[in-house]
Amino acid sequence: MTPLPRRPLVAALAAATLALAGCAGPTPADYAQEKPTLDLQTYFNGPLTAHGVFTDRSGKVVRRFTVDLVGRWDGAQGTLEEDFRYSDGQTQRRVWHLTRGPDGRYTGRADDVVGQAEGQARGNALNWRYTLALPVDGRVWHVQFDDWMWLVDDRVMLNKAKMSKFGIDLGEVTLAFHKP
Template sequence: MKLIIVFLTLLLTGCSPNSLEQYANTTPELKLEQFFDGKLKAYGMVLDRSGNVTRRFNVDLIGSWKGNQGELKEWFEFDDGEKSTRVWYLEKLSDNQYQGHASDVIGTATGTTSGSALYWKYDMNIESQGTTYQLTLDDWMHLIDEKRLFNKTDMTKFGFRVGSLILYIEKR
C-alpha cells in the first residue's frame, strides 16, 4: 500500500503545472500595461487533445490603459472564414497581480506575473459545432523581447485536457 501511495504522489507531482517562481529572474519583465498598449497582431492555432491542428487564426488587437484600468479589444479571423470579437476589461491589482473580464469569460480571470512570464487562469464558454462548452483555460505567456510574446493555453474540462492553443503576439 505504501508503494502505491508513493507512486501516486510521484505521478501527481510530476504532472504539476509550471511554477511562476522559476521565471523570477528572467527578462524582459512582463507588464501587461506596457505590452498590451497600442496596436498588436497575433497568429495562432487551436489543437485537439491529440495535438492535431484543428483551426488557424489571426487577431488584430488594440490595448489602452488609464492608470490601473485596461481595455484590450480583439478581432479574430479564422481560416474557415468565421469572425468574432472579444473585449477584455483588465485591472492591475498590484505590482504582479491582474484580473480581467470579458463577455464569454465566466467570473473573473486572474493572473500573476514573474519576470518575463504570466500565468492567467479563467473559465470560458467556447462554442464548437453548435454546442457551447464551459472550459477552464490555463494561459502561460512568455515575453520574448519588448515586441514579441508567446502564449500557450491548455483547455480542460473536468480536469482533463481537451485541447490547447498556441499564439504569437507582436507589437506594431
C-alpha cells in the same frame, strides 16, 4: 482481511505524493528571474497583431486565425480589444477589462468569460486561468483555460493555452503576438 503494515503504507503514500508533486506544472515563480520583464500595461498598450492555431488533443491543427488587438490603460485599469479572423472566414470580437493588482496579479472580465479570469506575472511570464463559454455545434461549453504567455523581447510574446473540460484535455491554442 489482514491490515497492511503501517510502515509500507506510509512509504507508499509518501511515494504517491512525491509522484503527484512531480507532475505539477510550472508556476509563475519559476520565471521570476527571466528577462525581459513582462509588464502587461506596457506590452498591451496600443496596436498588436497575433497569429495562432488551435490543435486538438492529438496535435492536429484544426483552426488557424489572426487577431488584431488594441490595448489601452488608465492607471491599473486596462481594456484589450481582440478582433479574430479565422481561416474559415468567421470573425469574433472579445473585449477584456483588465485590472492590475498587487504583486503582479491581474484579473479580467469579458462577455464570454464565465466569472473572472485570474493571473499572475513574474519575470517574463504570465499565467492566466479562466473559464470560457465556447460555442460548439450550436451549444455552449464551459471550457477551462490554463494560459501561459512569455515575453521574448520588447516586440514578440508567445502564448500557449491548454483547454480542458472536466479535467479532460481538449487541445491547445498557440499564439505569437507581434508589436509594431
